[in-house]
Amino acid sequence: MNRPVVEPLYDRQSAEFTRESGSEPRQPILLQYWQSLLRWKWVVIGIVAAALAAGLIATLLMTPQYTAEARLEISREEPNITSVEGLENAQTGQDDEFYQTQYSNLRARSLALRIVRGLRLSTNEGFFASHGIAPDELPNASEGGADTTLNDERNNRELRENLAVELLLDNVTIAPISRSRLVDIRYTSASADYAAIIANRWASEFIAASSDRRFSRTADARDFLEQRLAELAQRLEESERRAVNYAAANDIVTLGNSVTPDGRSLVDRTLASTDLEALNTALGQATADRIAAESRLAGPDNASAGAMNPTLTTLRQRLAEAEAEYARLMSQFKPDYPPSVALQSQIADLRASISAEENRIAVSRTNEFREAARRESDLRQQVNEQKGRLSSQNAASIQYNIYKREADTNRQLYDSLLQRYKEIGVAGVSVNNMSIIDAAEVPAVPSSPDPFLNLALALIAGVGLAFGALVVLEQIDEGLRDPADVRDALGIPLLGTVPSVEHDDLMAELEDRKSELSEAYFNVKSNLAFVTERGFPRSLMVTSTRPAEGKSTTSVSLAQTLSRTVGRVLLLDGDLRSPSCHKILGLSNARGLSNYLAGEADWQGMIQQTDSASLDFISTGPPPPSAAELLSTDRMANLLGELASRYDHVIIDASPLLGLADVPLLARTVEGCVFVVETNGVSKRSLSASLDRLRQANARLFGAVMTKYEKSATGYGNDYGYSYGYGDDKG
Secondary structure, eight states: OOOOOOOOOOOOTTOOOTTSTTOOOOOOHHHHHHHHHHHTHHHHHHHHHHHHHHHHHHHHHSOOBEEEEEEEEEOSSOOBSSSSOOSSOTTOSOHHHHHHHHHHHHTOHHHHHHHHHHHTGGGOHHHHHTTTOOGGGSOOSSOOOTTOOHHHHHHHHHHHHHHHHHHHHHHEEEEEOTTSSEEEEEEEESSHHHHHHHHHHHHHHHHHHHHHHHHTOOOOOHHHHHHHHHHHHHHHHHHHHHHHHHHHHTTOOEEEEEEOTTSOEEEEEEHHHHHHHHHHHHHHHHHHHHHHHHHHHHSOHHHHHHHHOHHHHHHHHHHHHHHHHHHHHHTTSOTTSHHHHHHHHHHHHHHHHHHHHHHHHHHHHHHHHHHHHHHHHHHHHHHHHHHHHHHHHHHHHHHHHHHHHHHHHHHHHHHHHHHHHHHOOOOOOBOOSEEEEEOOOOOSSOOBOOHHHHHHHHHHHHHHHHHHHHHHHHHHOOBOOSTHHIIIIIOSOEEEEEEOOOOSOHHHHHHOTTSHHHHHHHHHHHHHTTSSTTSSOSEEEEEESSTTSSHHHHHHHHHHHHHTTSSOEEEEEOOSSSOOHHHHHTOOOSSSHHHHHHTOOOOGGGOEEOSSTTEEEEOOOSOOSOHHHHHTSTHHHHHHHHHHHHOSEEEEEOOOSTTOSHHHHHHTTSSEEEEEEETTOSBHHHHHHHHHHHHHTTOOEEEEEEEEEOHHHHSOSOOTTHHHHHHHHHO
């Protein structure tokens, strides 16, 4: 059987093509987003237009709302009208805290309830109607009957009040004016009259509520509180001193304390408990180490040695290899054959080394177990001693905790009285520190809906949704669009990118050396010249994942380009299922590869001449019943061996990979293969599956060619024709 001699290939799979003429740099991230936007522009436009339409419809359907505004001044100081100074210091606390408290009081539920009861809003159906609540949706508090009890009426009235309070709180806005004492009270309603009435009433009720709180404070006996504070301070000092002295006398050293929600102090950790915890942790680790050592000591020698000892694993592997080699020699020679005698001696030495290594491991495990057992025993003894010390300390801690509880109780009593002493004060007669600056007027124009604001929000929402949809669509779309993705996603070099051309006459494009297509395939040919030590591979197979990716075009173009610069080239159409190279070249497909694989011996008669004197072509011939069976014979390898002796280079146009067994069969007869990838065509998962099939067939993969590349689709790339076209335009 004659097989083609395949010379060792120069491993350049890791060569970087990033700055070569056949590769492309990764485009900036902003440019990627821009190209994605152009690719999905109609989806984006549709989403934004739908959002704007929804915003416009919602604006037209909204009920007009009116907002009335009352302005209130809240002074920090309280001017006194008498010479008697109040007992409460007006400057206590920070201004920010004071004003934040007032703003919170302006939104208090109690204030809203005062307004509801003052204006009798719970029985005012016009108020509820101004907020979109029909009378039949309200609990009827006034209607009575035989089945209506006093409790039912009271419950209905409370429900109405609660509903009115919720409406007030939902529609009021408290807006402080920055760097001032002024605050605006805004109320929004569908009725302009109700909006003004409630805004004014809110300001007046707030002032009234503030005055009521001021005069409701009671004056406690400060002298009595001072006396009680002095007594509690003395008791607290004595109880804390007893606790500290008792802890020192009984060697109780606390390392961490915590306070419960009720104010009691708890001892989280002591020095003795911490030492016991550390010893117990060390004991647990020592016990685990002893058990592990004991398990290794009692375990099977072969399994443990093979799993844990790299030296023993290496020796056994070498022994297996030597025994296998010896068995192979014995199938051909006698035991006294010199290489067999040498292997016997080597096998004996390896077995002796393995035995010595196993003995050494056994001794090491015994020593390891003894050391682990000794350390466990020492730690266990220390733990028992520490347990005794901790037990004695725990017994003493009972009285210590009693002292601590007594100190905590005294401290809580003292803190409570001290806080109460600080809060209580008797204020003198003073004027109100709050006043209405501007009363609310009945608004003449509605405050909402604002068409421009709603459309702006709808536009922002539409843009956000469109961006999200764009991200989702980009994630779903798994095709390769960026030449840099070939290396990043597939892990193979990029040999070049081939632009998408609209010309029907492929051969005319290739013969025009200034054309974009000719330039692109010249780049691919130039990059393939570096994949082996001697240059362009002697035999090369071109394949792809699926049909119509540009595989046959690439085969013909490479053969045509190669024939112009090197010696004789043969193009072999190996796609027995769907041949197309003869159509591109305009030649016959009457006899070809299938005839030779089926048994014909005259392969020279199958060679056809092309327009190029240095390029010959063998077509596939008639379609066979089973292409895989023909390719699985040795005749394909014999044919390539014959062709290699006559031609400098042989290029095979193979069938697609997925679902067919042809390519793995052809891969073993050539030096390597070129993988054709259609731009934005096959998904990355399918491409990875195709590459896995090539790797499983031990095929040498030189790289990928990206075909049907649209510069306008990605926004960058080599501008083919630049060096030839600019002069014609400018003269």
